[in-house]
Amino acid sequence: MTTIPGLRSPYDTVGGIVHFGRMLDKIRLHAEGQLPQAWIDAKGLTQGFDGRCCRFLGIGYPELEARTLQGGTDDELLAWALENGRSPSAEEIEIFNGFLSKLGWRDAVAERVTIRLAEVGLPPGTVQTMFDFIDLDEGRPPRWDGSAAAH
Numbered sequence: 001m002t003t004i005p006g007l008r009s010p011y012d013t014v015g016g017i018v019h020f021g022r023m024l025d026k027i028r029l030h031a032e033g034q035l036p037q038a039w040i041d042a043k044g045l046t047q048g049f050d051g052r053c054c055r056f057l058g059i060g061y062p063e064l065e066a067r068t069l070q071g072g073t074d075d076e077l078l079a080w081a082l083e084n085g086r087s088p089s090a091e092e093i094e095i096f097n098g099f100l101s102k103l104g105w106r107d108a109v110a111e112r113v114t115i116r117l118a119e120v121g122l123p124p125g126t127v128q129t130m131f132d133f134i135d136l137d138e139g140r141p142p143r144w145d146g147s148a149a150a151h
Helices: 019-029 038-041 051-055 060-068 076-082 090-102 110-119 130-137
Strands: none
Touching: 019 051, 019 060, 019 076, 051 090, 060 076, 060 130, 090 130, 110 130
């Protein structure tokens, strides 16, 4: 289990947007020397959640990182991102949140979820999404219970 104090769930929202707050946490924790090396190596990757979130907002990760390190609340940093990138509609946010939170469920990321489960000694199907794997791996209960799979 990977536990990093101060790192919130990817489900937690800032301004209604999933993962954004977690991305800010990782930037801040790295600056404080509290982020493991593997996490530092993955921080801001274009194919990961950080890259997808930044593309959704129309901002570059390096710019967000630099602005975050200047200080400010989560809401102030989101306001900066919306001013310097794009301001998605409520419907776009809903679609983005649904997409990001379900990665791993019946898509190309499903194999990655299975691999990550095996790495921590859990059987395939223990969780269905990367968000739920992250929560499970960090000691939080998964938010999807599997009951929808039969429907």
